[in-house]
Amino acid sequence: QSALTQPASVSGSPGQSITISCTGTSSDVGGYNYVSWYQQHPGKAPKLMIYDVSNRPSGVSNRFSGSKSGNTASLTISGLQAEDEADYYCSSYTSSSTPLGFGGGTKLTVL
């Protein structure tokens, strides 16, 4: 069972914006600015899209943005494109005995 809660699926049409939530507690998401997001296409390794809540690695499109409010972090993808269809995972540092946890993943479908 994942420590971080994500919706199982979200969908949107090309050109639209979608937001994926990642809900934790004050021991992880709410307590630290160490939330990261990964994109995973079928059969491929995950790819880092956002780190430290809202920072984009070099080469990641500025259509991807991250934010946090309280115990919930969010990944927003604007101007949806077909290539954005993938699974998305959030991750956070946690003050529990296991310092890193992942969300259960969200499947994004571009209609």
Added chain:
Amino acid sequence: QVQLQESGPGLVKPSETLSLTCTVSGYSISSGYYWGWIRQPPGKGLEWIGSIYHSGTTYYNVSLKSRVTISVDTSKNQFSLKLSSVTAADTAVYYCARTLWFGAYYFDYWGQGTLVTVSS
């Protein structure tokens, strides 16, 4: 460009030890960063296993800690994973990744992953 490549047996028998190696190119492990292992059972989500620094300092997922050993060989620019007493529940794609640790916690470079099946 940092590249990571996992290697090891694709089939392990129940109760035996799973052993994988990650070979890093384009960056010297001795130069810094932590190096970690993450796994993903078929059709399921990601699970962090543990991470190691070139000095040998390790951090593990508590749920696996009693069965996991991660080690590093700086002379070969490799780090390794051993998971003992495996069961079918350990069947997964195993990824190695460069890990940011202390002041940041994320994985910026990943290997392609290797499927390990536990079966007799």
